[in-house]
Amino acid sequence: MIRLGRIASIGAAQPVMQGTEVIEANGGVLLPGLHDHHLHLASLAVSRESLACGPEACADGPALARALKRQAQTRPGAWIRGIGYHESVAGNIDAAWLDRQLPDTPVRIQHRGGRLWVFNSAAMERLEIAAADPLEKVDGQHTGRLYEGDAWLRKRMSSLRESRRPELAAVSRMLAGFGITALTDTTPQNGLEDLQWFQAEKEQGALLQDIRLMGNASLDGVRSMLPGVTVGEHKFHLLESDLPDLDAVAESIRQSHAVSRNVAFHCVTRAELVFALAAIREAGSRPGDRIEHASVTPPELMQDIATLGLTVVTQPVFVQQRGDQYLQDVAAEDQPWLYRLQGFLEAGVALAGSSDAPFGDSNPWKAMQAAVERSTASGQALGVEEALGPEQALALYTGPLSAPGQPVTALVEGMSADLCLLGCGWAEARRKLATVEVQLTLMRGQVVFP
Numbered sequence: 001m002i003r004l005g006r007i008a009s010i011g012a013a014q015p016v017m018q019g020t021e022v023i024e025a026n027g028g029v030l031l032p033g034l035h036d037h038h039l040h041l042a043s044l045a046v047s048r049e050s051l052a053c054g055p056e057a058c059a060d061g062p063a064l065a066r067a068l069k070r071q072a073q074t075r076p077g078a079w080i081r082g083i084g085y086h087e088s089v090a091g092n093i094d095a096a097w098l099d100r101q102l103p104d105t106p107v108r109i110q111h112r113g114g115r116l117w118v119f120n121s122a123a124m125e126r127l128e129i130a131a132a133d134p135l136e137k138v139d140g141q142h143t144g145r146l147y148e149g150d151a152w153l154r155k156r157m158s159s160l161r162e163s164r165r166p167e168l169a170a171v172s173r174m175l176a177g178f179g180i181t182a183l184t185d186t187t188p189q190n191g192l193e194d195l196q197w198f199q200a201e202k203e204q205g206a207l208l209q210d211i212r213l214m215g216n217a218s219l220d221g222v223r224s225m226l227p228g229v230t231v232g233e234h235k236f237h238l239l240e241s242d243l244p245d246l247d248a249v250a251e252s253i254r255q256s257h258a259v260s261r262n263v264a265f266h267c268v269t270r271a272e273l274v275f276a277l278a279a280i281r282e283a284g285s286r287p288g289d290r291i292e293h294a295s296v297t298p299p300e301l302m303q304d305i306a307t308l309g310l311t312v313v314t315q316p317v318f319v320q321q322r323g324d325q326y327l328q329d330v331a332a333e334d335q336p337w338l339y340r341l342q343g344f345l346e347a348g349v350a351l352a353g354s355s356d357a358p359f360g361d362s363n364p365w366k367a368m369q370a371a372v373e374r375s376t377a378s379g380q381a382l383g384v385e386e387a388l389g390p391e392q393a394l395a396l397y398t399g400p401l402s403a404p405g406q407p408v409t410a411l412v413e414g415m416s417a418d419l420c421l422l423g424c425g426w427a428e429a430r431r432k433l434a435t436v437e438v439q440l441t442l443m444r445g446q447v448v449f450p
């Protein structure tokens with residue numbers, strides 16, 4: 001029984017008070033609402049309005065060219081925003097390649113790693129690109145490529161009034177449809193304006209889930225007064241080819257810690273993880289400090305993560321989604337250490353799951369299946385010794401938002417009624433995680449899905 005947004009009582013033989021709405025579960029299992037501990041909500045909303053340019057959508061260059069031309073016809077003159085590009089489609093594309101497909105429509109395409117944008121000439125014109133701008137140049141000419149320029153691009157687009165905040169309502173409803181009741185937005189650039197925007201979206205009801213907002217140092221010491229919106233970790237985005245000064249990072253960690261704020265490091269390569277661990281060791285770790293992705297974790301670094309008491313937030317679905325690419329691109333000696341799961345649990349490291357949407361599939365049930373199966377899209381095994389049981393996979397998504405990887409809270413009387421009801425019992429669900437259907441999602445006892 002739910003009363004005033006909380007679980008008032010649990011049991012089969014409860015007397016039903018007059019005026020109580022009775023929901024027949026038909027044998028479906030009632031679970032705590034799921035938590036996606038790492039995603040980029042605004043980017044996810046934007047990506048749903050964008051053109052998919054990855055190998056799954058466009059097999060080769062001509063297919064991508066056709067897709068771009070089709071998109072240009074639907075909204076003539078409007079920006080085309082492509083996402084998910086990978087060089088297996090048409091190589092290391094540049095402005096010249098895009099100009100040959102679409103000379104007049106402004107196009108920008110994001111590499112699926114999220115760190116590279118490619119513009120055509122029409123786009124560079126709209127963005128008023130000048131020699132001093134941070135785009136790549138070869139022989140003094142802009143190639144159309146922008147590396148690590150998200151913050152710059154965002155600023156330029158808003159100063160030219162070429163951008164707008166996306167609508168969150170549809171994407172929030174979609175996540176509620178998976179049973180998700182809480183999210184952590186891990187975008188490193190998040191600052192005060194973003195916090196205010198998320199608060200407004202929450203207040204207006206466009207954002208259904210509770211949200212925890214990681215962000216930059218400007219959020220150190222900031223508290224959100226709005227229920228359901230909290231400020232999370234100071235996020236550091238490392239890039240192996242351009243690592244920052246270690247002492248400066250350590251000092252920045254100390255400053256966040258000094259105001260009781262934890263830190264989180266993006267680590268997708270071995271070198272990035274080595275750097276993050278060195279910086280945290282120098283500053284001193286604080287319980288709740290996080291490593292995001294930990295994509296490559298060899299045994300010696302596993303030991304360091306455990307010793308420092310860090311939490312790891314991983315994305316099990318990448319093994320399924322990108323595993324075939326990893327088997328080609330990642331050195332054989334590193335393959336056993338890719339997106340580990342069981343290895344973290346055995347080392348006593350707090351481990352939680354997430355989507356990294358829009359880069360990973362936002363459906364947590366597919367991720368749970370991937371965690372259990374450890375096989376790539378084409379069916380090749382990848383690190384099967386890292387596989388989890390279905391209950392362990394579910395637990396990755398039900399830990400507290402503020403302490404992912406800590407023991408899962410069972411349904412108990414008095415807890416907030418943030419719940420999801422599946423269309424079948426757990427005995428059946430655990431055998432077909434990827435296709436589990438959520439019947440109902442509740443936030444504070446209110447139906448948010450369907």
Ligand SMILES: [Zn+2]
Pocket residue numbers: 038039040186356
């Ligand atoms: Zn991310």
